[in-house]
Amino acid sequence: MKIHHLLILISFTIVVACKTDPKKETVTEPSAIKLPKAIVPKVEEDSAYFFIEKQLSFGVRVPGSDGHLKTRDWIVNTLKSYGAEVTIQEFKASFLNKKDVPSYNIIARMNPGEKKRIALFAHWDTRLIAEKDKNEALRNKPIQGAVDGASGVAALLEIARLMKANPVNLGVDFVFFDAEDQGDDSATETWCLGSQFWSKSVQNDSSKPEMGILLDLS
Ligand SMILES: [Zn+2]
Incomplete structure (x- = not known):
């Protein structure tokens, strides 16, 4: 052949x-395949940028700082105004040269009665030192955190705002982690303290979300 x-x-x-x-x-x-037509609400850029600007107006959001507490209260009140059931999860964080600093995960549940739940995560603290900054003079100063911190929070708040105006039959847990970005590269477990604390707290919780998406540096 x-x-x-x-x-x-x-x-x-x-x-x-x-x-x-x-x-x-x-x-x-x-x-x-005929799918039902999805209604996708429009994200308002001005609204998202406003949420970033507002966080920066409180100053740095390092745990233990004044700006940290002001930002916590503003995030909580904003989420409540969108109809979320908000709880604060307090824990103590030790990082860099600081010991047992009061830290707060903020958990906002939309449609708390829904069994099927997903989670959206971001961290709201900002880093104590900018040790990798190109400018040597800034390396022992805190970062402003417009991108690393505020942007993820802003994206989640904008989604929460849109959910109030466009209700869905789904439980959504917005979880804002604290003390996430204060780690030391020589000890990996010193990073992500808020998410470690939250993960342990929901291990035996039957209403914990089935899946989640984390926004960081978004
Ligand atoms: Zn980060």
Whole structure:
């Protein structure tokens, strides 16, 4: 048999095999599936940027600072105004040269009665030192955290605002972690203290979310 005859035979065999595959007959082409029309509310950029600006107006949000407490209260009140059931999870965090600093995860539940739940996460603290800054003079100063901190919080608040105006039949837990970004690279467990604390707290909770998305540096 010449080589091109062999190739024709193989091609023919594949075509026949495909045509006789019983699974193929039951599969519906994706284009033929009729999905309900999803309503996707519009994210307002001005609103999201306002939420960033507001956080920066409180100053740095390092646990233990004045700006930290002001930001906590503002996030809580904003979420309550969108109809969320808000709780504060307090814990003590030790980081860099600080010991047992009061820290607060903020948990806001939308549609608390819904069994099916997802979670959206961001951290709201800002880092105590900018040790990797290109400018050497800034390396022992706190970061402003417009991107690393405020942007994730702003995205979640904007989603919460839109959920109030466009209710859905789904439970959504907005979880704002604290003391996430105060770690020391020589000890990995010193990072993400708020999320470690929250994860342990929901281990045996039957209403914990099925899945989640974390926004950091968004
Ligand atoms: Zn971060």
